[in-house]
Amino acid sequence: MRRRIRETLNTASESGFSLFELIVTMSILGILVIGTIPLSQNAVKRQKEIKLRETLRQVRAAIDEFKRDTTGGCNQVTGNNTDQRGGRNYAPTDPRSRVVIDDCTIFTVDNLDRYPPTLETLVKGVKVRDRGLSSALTGGGGLGDSKVQATELNDLDEQTKIYLRHLPVDPITGESDWKFRSSYQAGDEESWDDINVFDLRSASDETALDGTKYSEW
Numbered sequence: 001m002r003r004r005i006r007e008t009l010n011t012a013s014e015s016g017f018s019l020f021e022l023i024v025t026m027s028i029l030g031i032l033v034i035g036t037i038p039l040s041q042n043a044v045k046r047q048k049e050i051k052l053r054e055t056l057r058q059v060r061a062a063i064d065e066f067k068r069d070t071t072g073g074c075n076q077v078t079g080n081n082t083d084q085r086g087g088r089n090y091a092p093t094d095p096r097s098r099v100v101i102d103d104c105t106i107f108t109v110d111n112l113d114r115y116p117p118t119l120e121t122l123v124k125g126v127k128v129r130d131r132g133l134s135s136a137l138t139g140g141g142g143l144g145d146s147k148v149q150a151t152e153l154n155d156l157d158e159q160t161k162i163y164l165r166h167l168p169v170d171p172i173t174g175e176s177d178w179k180f181r182s183s184y185q186a187g188d189e190e191s192w193d194d195i196n197v198f199d200l201r202s203a204s205d206e207t208a209l210d211g212t213k214y215s216e217w
Contacts, residue, residue: 051171070114074104099128115196125162
């Protein structure tokens, strides 16, 4: 009996797999491969979506920081706080802003809200001064009643503040082809009026995994 079993096993091992067995095996492998392709594609897409959300968050934070640093600069006057000495009303300063933008040439007469003129402005940087010293120069307070003499102006060195390290790339399109919106435009407008960069969106028309459009994020 043992001899017969041994001979049967040897015969099966020598003959190998039958054609039917090979077809069944390849079919199973094919089904497994086809089933894993969508999973891998979704994983890659999900990573791009995470990167897009993070990029939008960083750029929007930089835009908001730029806006905060314009408050009180370039003789900016609003109707909020009254300065009794000068008789002018100055915008209240956000405590998170430690400098004030000192280069008024980057703003056009149309850009009254003083958001960054372009995305490149945030990368190139702008000239700024310490907010306390700048307030003393403009008469807006910040150093009590102290005044900076004209002979001291050269001692107040300007610095360049950069808000973004590099131009952001849309992870979905692979390009820096963002859709911009100024502070004077509605959220559903497609074309940019070139006044300032109030917000940006992805230029992709694709649909995200959650069913929303990337251009709506």
